[in-house]
Amino acid sequence: MSKKPEEKPREIPPLMNFAIGGLSGMMATCVVQPMDLLKTRMQLMGPAGKNTSLGKIAGDVIKAEGVKGLYKGLSAGLFRQATYTTGRLGCFNALFDMYKANYGVPGLGAKVLLGMIAGSVGAFIGTPAEVALIRMTADGRLPPEQRRNYTHVFNALSRIISEEGVTGLWRGTGATVSRAIVVNGAQLGSYTQAREMLLPSMGGGLPLHFVAAMISGFITSVSSLPVDIVKTRVQNAAKGTSQLAVLSSVIKNEGILALWSGLLPTYFKIGPHTVLCFIFLEQLNALYFKLT
Template identity: 45%
Template sequence: MTGFAGVLDAALLYSFRAAAVVRIQLGQGSGYRVAKNMLAQEGVGAFYQGLSAGLLRQATYTTARLGSFRILTNKATAANDGKPLPLYQKALCGLTAGAIGACFGSPADLALIRMQADATLPEAQRRHYKNAFHALYRIVSDEGVLALWKGAGPTVVRAMALNMGMLASYDQSVEFCKDTLGLSEGATVVGASAVSGFFAAACSLPFDYVKTQIQKMQPDANGKYQYSGSMDCFVKTFKDGGPLKFYTGFPVYCVRIAPHVMMTWIFLNQIQKFEKSIGI
């Protein structure tokens, strides 16, 4: 029950913030303007479009990446004779875990983007997705099975960047807070989680921007797409707006990512304490 509550909370936060971030990245204005228009025109429910996809994403992507990260770090620690891993090894484990999680979660992530972008389209072009599974069904029907992994390249790269920032910085921050600052366990978890959330957002937003542009694409009347691929999207975006264009909506994105990361670590810490208490 606790595990489901944690997944639900994370999905609610992710869906709420992703709804605004996707629209900002689609060029609909600042965070305040987007949120105001969504609330005025569509109501509170607009912030939770794609909630079912958010739940599916948490159940696949988050589970796979955190589980694989612990497996990788445990094996690396054992190979290191039980000594703490250096930062570069933690970063490598984080990169690998991110790639594994993204491969599992890419279809759900695509459904989430499509469901949230659908409301921004003219009425005649909307698919009116009922839930994540209906979105996945429509994508397969209209574009084929492989379309479920459209944008998988930038999704994997984005996940690798996010996990490198999130996982490596967390373990390093825990060591600093505990050994250098002498903080209590609770303060250490909260402090390290906050640092982890910031670095996760900073490292991943440029890739998230490209991923969103690729995943929201749908063929025009001639069957052509706006971008031929991730690199084409990157080059055109860089030419149009420079490097800062990739950080469009960073405050909102950081508010979206950081609390989610913090909740993930706090929840995971409680699970580990429970496992130890029952001897697992």
Template identity: 40%
Template structure:
């Protein structure tokens, strides 16, 4: 007699274990391929006016995008795409997979997870995923910021592998985790913002738009996304500034010694609104 299948015995199949990781990573990679130009513009905006007084004029997203296209062509909006895809293959794969794994462990005895348990699972998964994906995130920022440097100082990375290899060789392996602190906090804030507002927004919209309707789900997701961005954007800004910096060619010193130093210098020089670039 043949042995019972994994489904009959109650043991999870290999696919059921890896499915959340695979689908999470794949969905993140598709999203990155679509929004890469927007991310490119966002990073350039965050780096624009570094160290310049708050009163100075700020470029708009449209002026940034048009200047990139004029200087380097439409394809340049996709600079760093390989790093963005690999980041999703690591960060989103880990985040989505770990969240589902944590939830299965919490609910394995048949009890429903509480809001606090879901929040803690989301925060832990987001933080761990961000740590795993930080080298790719760093490579993405370096590739997108490279065009801002004088031609003689550009690294001209050919791919994410080239960027990671050269950064590790020139600055040390641990440098691949530059900006890891705000990256982790950003991921946790993003997840917390989504978790803390989606259910509330959905319950407020259901009497108006209908229970379990597509419109309600879309509206609640949009509201949750707005608050998630509001919570996480300051940390995303600090992450970008820290990951972009390189040692000064003359002194060998960094502009920012860490997250707190970066936040203080930006606040003093560029004002509080800079954190929401």
């Protein structure tokens, strides 16, 4: 009796991979946007914010701008996810499937490399939204006469083009890509590795995704903060400046530990965002297979 040929595992089409990746990121951003805003404010405070607590910054924002002030820049955050996260997760999933089909399940080194490639692609696509997000979340800390007062992400993008030229949309591209390479190498690689290692003992389901994502979020926060701070300051600057100049200035004027300023809000943003993003991603993937 002849054996039936083994069924080839079903794969999600590349375009759907991109759509699901972007949607999962946008859903997660709606939850963690306040932490993104607080992280940006803390990173831009410089020496003056050395002993300022996360609670005080949050209190100051609410006092001056109301609770809705914590969600300033949400439209840019969503647009960033629609571009950057769609690009990086879609690219990572497509590259992962291609690698698996040709060489088998990738090891940790291959996962990290795939994550870095996917992150750099997504970062370049998402830089305009990143510039708008940084400026919108930072605006409230400036004196009223210095505020840009962008009303929404598309207003920000159009004003940047008219006031600084099209190239202004890609200010800090090098810093953004550098951060994305670190973030995605750490996040995507560590998440898939942690998930594989925990699967035998935890089984599938939400608890597995939660623990793997929290491990991934911590690794990502610690490894990415120095380049994230440089990126934030480059993109918020009124005039163009180099990554190296910003990095040297931070170390000289604030000390080496300033490169990890805002670790708490960064983890409270990246950790939950990683958890939610991958949970939404897994559930949307499952829904796709259920409906097709």
